[in-house]
Each structure stands twice: as structure tokens, then as C-alpha cells.
Amino acid sequence: MHDGLTGFRTLLYKEVLRFWKVSFQTVGAPVLNALLYLLIFSHVLDRHVTVYGDVAYTAFLVPGLVMMSLLQNSFANSSSSLIQSKITGNIIFVLLPPLSYREFYAAYVIASMLRGLFVGCGVLLVSIPFVDLPMAAPAWIFAFGLMGGAILGSLGVIAGIWADKFDQLAGFQNFLIMPLTMLSGVFYSIHSLPEFWQKVSHINPFFFMIDGFRYGFFGQSDVSPWLSLAVVGVCFVFLAVLTLAMLARGYKLRA
Amino acid sequence: MTSPAIRIVSATKRYGSLQALAGVDLEVAQGEFFGLLGPNGAGKTTLISALSGLVRPDGGIFEVMGCNVVSDYRNARRNLGVVPQELVFDPFFSVRELLRIQSGYFGIRDNDDWIDEILANLDLTAKAGANMRTLSGGMKRRVLVAQALVHRPPVIVLDEPTAGVDVELRQGLWQFIRKLNRDGHTIVLTTHYLEEAETLCGRIAMLKSGKVVALDTTENLLRRFASHSLSVRLEQPEVAAALGGAVTAGGWADFPLDRYEDLEPLLARLREAGAKILELRLGEADLERVFVEVMNRA
Numbered sequence A: 001m002h003d004g005l006t007g008f009r010t011l012l013y014k015e016v017l018r019f020w021k022v023s024f025q026t027v028g029a030p031v032l033n034a035l036l037y038l039l040i041f042s043h044v045l046d047r048h049v050t051v052y053g054d055v056a057y058t059a060f061l062v063p064g065l066v067m068m069s070l071l072q073n074s075f076a077n078s079s080s081s082l083i084q085s086k087i088t089g090n091i092i093f094v095l096l097p098p099l100s101y102r103e104f105y106a107a108y109v110i111a112s113m114l115r116g117l118f119v120g121c122g123v124l125l126v127s128i129p130f131v132d133l134p135m136a137a138p139a140w141i142f143a144f145g146l147m148g149g150a151i152l153g154s155l156g157v158i159a160g161i162w163a164d165k166f167d168q169l170a171g172f173q174n175f176l177i178m179p180l181t182m183l184s185g186v187f188y189s190i191h192s193l194p195e196f197w198q199k200v201s202h203i204n205p206f207f208f209m210i211d212g213f214r215y216g217f218f219g220q221s222d223v224s225p226w227l228s229l230a231v232v233g234v235c236f237v238f239l240a241v242l243t244l245a246m247l248a249r250g251y252k253l254r255a
Numbered sequence B: 001m002t003s004p005a006i007r008i009v010s011a012t013k014r015y016g017s018l019q020a021l022a023g024v025d026l027e028v029a030q031g032e033f034f035g036l037l038g039p040n041g042a043g044k045t046t047l048i049s050a051l052s053g054l055v056r057p058d059g060g061i062f063e064v065m066g067c068n069v070v071s072d073y074r075n076a077r078r079n080l081g082v083v084p085q086e087l088v089f090d091p092f093f094s095v096r097e098l099l100r101i102q103s104g105y106f107g108i109r110d111n112d113d114w115i116d117e118i119l120a121n122l123d124l125t126a127k128a129g130a131n132m133r134t135l136s137g138g139m140k141r142r143v144l145v146a147q148a149l150v151h152r153p154p155v156i157v158l159d160e161p162t163a164g165v166d167v168e169l170r171q172g173l174w175q176f177i178r179k180l181n182r183d184g185h186t187i188v189l190t191t192h193y194l195e196e197a198e199t200l201c202g203r204i205a206m207l208k209s210g211k212v213v214a215l216d217t218t219e220n221l222l223r224r225f226a227s228h229s230l231s232v233r234l235e236q237p238e239v240a241a242a243l244g245g246a247v248t249a250g251g252w253a254d255f256p257l258d259r260y261e262d263l264e265p266l267l268a269r270l271r272e273a274g275a276k277i278l279e280l281r282l283g284e285a286d287l288e289r290v291f292v293e294v295m296n297r298a
Ligand SMILES: Nc1ncnc2c1ncn2[C@@H]1O[C@H](COP(=O)(O)OP(=O)(O)OP(=O)(O)O)[C@@H](O)[C@H]1O
Pocket: A255, B015, B018, B020, B038, B039, B040, B041, B042, B043, B044, B045, B046, B047, B085
């Protein structure tokens, strides 16, 4: 029984199963991590800081943490899956079948988005006891959650294909993904920064992902959500084209 | 007109300064049992990888059942099953999960009947539910064979499938592969066990430094290159040298023998020379000798 989509669906299913089988580490651990951030930062700062006038710091923090966890785990999913397959050599099992590079890309990225969404929802759920979080415009939450996952999933594909060793991947994570996330306004509103650093934040695409995501909760943000959506959309298209071009050429995969 | 199972035209591949494939032309007809032999580093795996799309060749045409592996890669890959040389596996899954997933990649759902048949033939039924991590090396290799067969490819390429597989299983594996061949599957085999190639393969290509240095039916290769030989232990081994024999240790002397018809005259000459034969052995022509000879000449 042949049908055109089975190959793609199987690869997607395999990629989802791969993280789901070890969901304790791939979903549970990052949720716990975010919970610790929440406990510590909210305890230290909640009484002293409000944002957007009257939003309590903890409430402000939660969407940032959700998005940060979502982004990091989307990246981790595709990048670690690919580098493991490359290093163990079992990547050939997805290179030998008649899968197109587009199917390959879509499967890895969608699986990454799903892992990101699982983790994001997990973080949101565990934070319910701590904050009273509005959801002013849920469509924006959804849009930015999906786009963020797709962008980081694509970056993960790029990193996973490019890196030959685990430490190169760790370098990518520590020197690119982590700083960009930390400096994106997860923990603060950029309006509280000196003007120079506000400008710097504006060239960080992660800032727009988190700012737009936050808009979905509070109906307020540092910049217009439409601007954020445009920036994030352009980023995604750029990365998708880049990743597809790498895959089409077989860069490092079909040497 | 039926297309050849495999067609390779002027394949080249360079790794840095190393010419791994230096212009390989090869055609394997449908239904053949074909051997691809050559010393380590000859380029066998590189050739197979280029055929299966794992490696981009620098030049050349590769076709599987008439389908170009680049422009018509979907059909080319559907027609090809590859057992890789390296012992690779996915530690996340059980044997059955892996085979189902592999079927899915090829667009096949509900493949359990065929999977069960493969498992039975490879003596893996008892391990169907076991995680890949828990299998022995030889069992992992059998799973690799199984993975290559899930989509019933008409062309099956096995890159040293018997390395590390025990004797009993090797027999079982060959029985299975032979059956597939009888059922019409084309088989291409690389191996360093030359007796294996000799008994199984109808035609053989020998590769050296990325070039085909011999290509013929197994029968012709045996006839063309290697002669039989007669070894005798003589009371006076010295006389052997005068008759064209090579004296070796222990009073033994070896005589090349192109055909069995030459045996009788040779024995007559030994008798005439007064050599007394204490022991006698006939050496069969074998592929190992052909191989050594071809490699030395090339
Ligand atoms: N990825 C690679 N990078 C650089 N050189 C390579 C690469 N793959 C293969 N080679 C080189 O190409 C040559 C052919 O290798 P190949 O694996 O095709 O040989 P082989 O005939 O399969 O040998 P064996 O019998 O040992 O399996 C070797 O010299 C090898 O070192």
C-alpha cells in the first residue's frame, strides 16, 4: 500500500516518538527548570517591580519563560536528533528512502515545534498556581508560539547538519542561542534598559518573538505585534530558504 | 527492452587528493548475482554510496532499474535496498518498530506480513520486540539486512553483510539471499570472503584504486587467470625444477596446470625423469588466486 504522504508522516512520527519516549528529560526537565526560574525570580522581584504600569513582575515573567523554554526545546529537538543520527551513522536510514528534502525539512521542523509546544504548555500549566495571567489576544500567543518553534526548529536543523561534534553544537547553543534568548527581554521589559541597549535589543529577532508572544497575554508590548510578526515572519522565511538550500545540496549529509 | 538493474557510466569521486573512483563503468543485468570485489580502500563502498544517493559523485551517471538516481531519485531509491557496511542502528527503537518505520519511509503501511517473513528468514523472530541496543553485533547486522528488504526492492546491494556473522547464520543468510535471487531480485555483493563470492556470484567485478581491473563471469575469471596446480612430494625434489616445478619446503614441488588434460603428460614426464612420487595433491583454481593475480597485474 503506497501513498505519497506516508514517508513524511512516518519521519514526523519517528521524530515525535524519539522525544516522547524520553519525555521525562525532553519535556519534564525543561518544565522543572522554568519552574525554578519562576520561583526564584518572582520571589526576589515581585514586590519591587511592575511592568507596563500595573502588571506584576511574575505575571510579566511567565510568558517570557514559556517562550524561552519553547524556543530552546525546539532548537534542542532537531539539532540533537540530527547530530546523534549523524554521529551514530543511522542518518542513512532517512537518506536511503525516497523522501524529498522538503519532506525531510518539514518533518524535523514540525517535530521540533511540537516539542516546543509541549514544553511551553507544560511551563504555562505549572505557573498557573503562581500568577493570574490574562490572555488578551490568544491568536497572537498561538501565532508567535508556532513561528518561534519553526524558527528555532530550523536553526536546529542547520546546527545539527553543520556540527560534526557535540561540542560544536554546544558552542552554537551557548554562543548564539543562549545569549540571544537571554538578551531578548525574557526577564525584563526593554524599556527598563538604557537607550543603547534598547537599540541593541531591536536587532535581536528573539526580542520580537517574545515581545509579540507577550502581547497575546497582556494586550500590551514594547513594540507593535504587527511589527514583531513581520520581523519574525521574515526571519522564518530566510531560515527556511537557507535550510532548504542546504538540504537540497545535501550539504554534509550527502557528501 | 528491459533496462539493466544497475548502470554506472564513468563514475568519478575525489576526496581531497584521493581519487576514490577513477572512472567506473558497470552494468548489472536484472536477475544477476553480482560480486564486487577489491582490497580495502578500492572504492566499493564509495561506489555503492553514490548509487544509493548517500554520496555525491563528481561525475558519472547512476541508474537503478533505468531510473536516474538524481533526476528520478524516488523511483531509483524504491528499487534499491542497501545493506550498509557499517554496523549502524537507532538505539531508540525495537526491531519491529524499526522495520515498521523503515517501511513507512518507503511509503508502505501495514507491512507486518512481510516483516514477519523477513524476521523468520533471518532468524530474528525471537528478537522482534527487543531494543536494538540489546542485540549482539551479528544480530544487529541481520537487522540491517532486514531493513534493506522491507520495501521488497528488486535490486539489493549488500556491502559486506557477513562480517561478524556466525557460520550457521551466514548459511541461513545466503540461503535467503539466494531465494530472493531465484525470485528475480538482482543481488550485488561485496565481501572479503572470496569462497563466498566464488560460490554465489555469477559475475564479478574487481576494483582497485577506483578502477575496474577485471570484469567477467566467475567461470571465465577462474579459467582465464588461475590455473589448477599439481603438488607432489618427491624422493628427489631436485628433478622438479628441470620440469618447470617450483620446489617448496619438505620435498614438495608445485606445477601449474592449465587444464586437467595436462595432468597425464606431466605425470609421465616425472616418471621419465625418474622422480618417485611419495604424496600427491591437486590444487583447484580458486578465486583467491585469481584475485591475487589480478591485483598484482593491475
Ligand atoms: N568521507 C571520506 N572522506 C575522505 N576519504 C574517504 C571518505 N570515504 C572514503 N574515503 C576514501 O576513499 C577510498 C575508498 O574507500 P571505500 O570505503 O570506498 O573503500 P572500500 O573498497 O569500500 O574498502 P573496504 O573493503 O575497506 O570497505 C579510501 O581510500 C577511503 O579512505
